[in-house]
Amino acid sequence: MTSSVSRSRGVFPVVALSAFIDAIRDSGYRSPAHALAELVDNSLEAKAHSINITIQDDPQTGVGQVRVIDDGCGMPPSTLQLALQFGGSTRFNERTGTGRYGMGLPCSALSQARRVDVYSWQSPSQTWWTYLDARTIASGSCVQIPAPKRAPVPLPAHSPSGTVVVLSDCDRFDRSPLVAGDITNNLGRIFRRVLIGGASVSVNGEPIGPVDPLFTAAHHKIVQGTPYGPTLEFRIRAPLGTTSTVRVRFAELPVRTLHVLSNAEKAGAGITKGAGVSVVRAGREIDYGWYFMGSKRKENYDDWWRCEVEFEPVLDELFGLTHTKQRVNPTRELAAVLVPHVEPIARVLNRRVREAFQQVRSPQHDSNASRRAQSRDNQLEPPHTTRRSRNGSAAEPDNAGITGLQYRTLRSSMGESELFNAELVGRVLTMTVNTDHAFYEQLLAPLMRQRVVRTSEAMAPLELLLLAYCRAETSLRHKADKRIAHHLRKQWAEALNAYVG
Numbered sequence: 001m002t003s004s005v006s007r008s009r010g011v012f013p014v015v016a017l018s019a020f021i022d023a024i025r026d027s028g029y030r031s032p033a034h035a036l037a038e039l040v041d042n043s044l045e046a047k048a049h050s051i052n053i054t055i056q057d058d059p060q061t062g063v064g065q066v067r068v069i070d071d072g073c074g075m076p077p078s079t080l081q082l083a084l085q086f087g088g089s090t091r092f093n094e095r096t097g098t099g100r101y102g103m104g105l106p107c108s109a110l111s112q113a114r115r116v117d118v119y120s121w122q123s124p125s126q127t128w129w130t131y132l133d134a135r136t137i138a139s140g141s142c143v144q145i146p147a148p149k150r151a152p153v154p155l156p157a158h159s160p161s162g163t164v165v166v167l168s169d170c171d172r173f174d175r176s177p178l179v180a181g182d183i184t185n186n187l188g189r190i191f192r193r194v195l196i197g198g199a200s201v202s203v204n205g206e207p208i209g210p211v212d213p214l215f216t217a218a219h220h221k222i223v224q225g226t227p228y229g230p231t232l233e234f235r236i237r238a239p240l241g242t243t244s245t246v247r248v249r250f251a252e253l254p255v256r257t258l259h260v261l262s263n264a265e266k267a268g269a270g271i272t273k274g275a276g277v278s279v280v281r282a283g284r285e286i287d288y289g290w291y292f293m294g295s296k297r298k299e300n301y302d303d304w305w306r307c308e309v310e311f312e313p314v315l316d317e318l319f320g321l322t323h324t325k326q327r328v329n330p331t332r333e334l335a336a337v338l339v340p341h342v343e344p345i346a347r348v349l350n351r352r353v354r355e356a357f358q359q360v361r362s363p364q365h366d367s368n369a370s371r372r373a374q375s376r377d378n379q380l381e382p383p384h385t386t387r388r389s390r391n392g393s394a395a396e397p398d399n400a401g402i403t404g405l406q407y408r409t410l411r412s413s414m415g416e417s418e419l420f421n422a423e424l425v426g427r428v429l430t431m432t433v434n435t436d437h438a439f440y441e442q443l444l445a446p447l448m449r450q451r452v453v454r455t456s457e458a459m460a461p462l463e464l465l466l467l468a469y470c471r472a473e474t475s476l477r478h479k480a481d482k483r484i485a486h487h488l489r490k491q492w493a494e495a496l497n498a499y500v501g
Ligand SMILES: Nc1ncnc2c1ncn2[C@@H]1O[C@H](COP(=O)(O)OP(=O)(O)OP(=O)(O)O)[C@@H](O)[C@H]1O
Pocket: 038, 041, 042, 043, 046, 070, 072, 073, 074, 075, 079, 082, 083, 084, 088, 089, 090, 091, 092, 098, 099, 100, 101, 102, 103, 104, 105, 106, 162, 163
């Protein structure tokens, strides 16, 4: 209404508020976690030690409500009003911390909710409150940030100073359990440095742990990354005149111990779909993507190595930071410095992963169980075999009685139908265990949780059980028997899948 009156008098406000508020709600945060990260940024800049995020239904309306509660320094009324203004900041264009645009609080809050209330106090007895309501702004009935008023903190107990940001009428905040896990995981990764440094961030009372995509921090139980080479340092001249250092480091994930995980376990452990560079600004991750790789395309093997590029805010222009702090758009000038170093290392790491996979997939990859079975095989009747070896030479059943069979155990993703299969070629019996079968997942997952990383030892009794079966099956003489055995093995695996899956 206001804007049409203004236009009729030939006055065009720079911002047409009613349209602006709807447009700014579509700022495009990647996920609820990325929007919440702006509020966590503010709490951390206010020197909060403890940040508690609660996600629940508003008891009165039944609609989602999110609160971010911190024990930081709080705000006086003048700052509180500034805090909710688009472009309002006490650190506009500063390059010392995470915030610099004066957009984070109102923009992220209204991207998820129609209303945001902020309560802040610098002493327990004096709490100030104000709010923004997208609907009253869109209707033209609110054109200014309401003057802060005294109000009780909406919490039973609170710290000597602090701030509570309440997002209500959350029409865009996805609260499904899947997203809740996603929030914890994303915030854990975005704020890993401060979490490792001792800051406490929790969601509905559950503390968020640091998530290091390079897996070099000690807290990762299943995956342990190994730094590859020294950290590279590039002194770069910032547009503001100073110079600043960009640090690039790489890590490799352990293919030899973890290739045995099933697809679900790899995904759960954060291995699959993890290829890329974590871009860290002022100690906080602002993007994760395929950057500085030149012409190298992303492949599945690239899940098994990681890279982190770290810079300080004085280099924002070169990294092409966006105000939602979740994406970079590196300039050509910056790429010209980093790509000639990062791309060749990326290619080397890809090759190393490829080679590691070739080694573990090679028949020479003996497990403890297969070595043991091999050492005892000469106590058994040699199997009758008429098969020819892969290179076409005749099989040698006669010798098998003296030296016994050679055993190989492989693990491979084979879909869900079989637990394992067996193949006797010449004197070599190869058993391939299916890492996708539910039984394998159920057996391995608890072992991994107990930090039994040397899975080949832990798996030995099961492998021997299966190898004995394979030995029996491959000893069958007639094709019809073999067909029945194969059918039986499939039926058995299917029943087992149904029981434990
Ligand atoms: N939890 C908080 N505790 C204390 N002050 C806060 C808090 N949240 C916001 N503020 C104040 O509100 C201002 C605006 O916050 P906002 O996130 O919108 O912008 P910013 O942090 O300055 O910059 P950016 O847009 O880059 O995040 C901040 O500059 C800060 O002074």
